Amino acid sequence: MTKITFVQQDGQRIETEAQNGATVMETAIMNGIPGIIAECGGACTCATCHVYVDDAWTETVGGPSNMEEDMLDFAFDVKAQSRLSCQIKVKDALDGLVVHVPSRQG
Template sequence: MTKVVFVEANGTRHEVQARDGRSLMQAAVQNAVPGIDADCGGKCLCATCHVILPADWYARLGGPNPEEKEMLDPTPERTPTSRLSCQIQVSDALEGIVVQLPAFQM
């Protein structure tokens, strides 16, 4: 299990234990983190699992693939370090990651 922290736009923190091999989106949904709707179920088709990564984590994980980028392009509050949490797989390497949730998803 890997510790992941989701931070709502209002500052409320949700520390969860995520199962390795699953996505950040799945960890959020399984732990009832508000703001991660995951309408498409993790198929990179809806952008309702948008998260903003700290710059250092973005550098480690890399940018979005072409499909993810297409979904993110029209997303409100997109930042240079935005990603879809359905496209980020949990592993020990993510231990302690803190991701921000955009206000529009609340």
């Protein structure tokens, strides 16, 4: 299992275990992570699963696709580390991934 840590606005860290092949969003939903709404269920048609990839992980995770960049236009407080968690596939290379949950979703 791949470990993913979700950091809340208050600094609370919620550690989860994710199945390879799932998405970070699916992992968040299955673990009841506050702040990840995922209205579209992972279809990349909303911005309610927005996260900030921790600086130590941005290179490993990589950047958003063009479609994802378009959807990030609807997110609040977009930063260079912004990603839609529905577009990040869990794999062995992401073991230990840390993402930060924004204060609100789009």
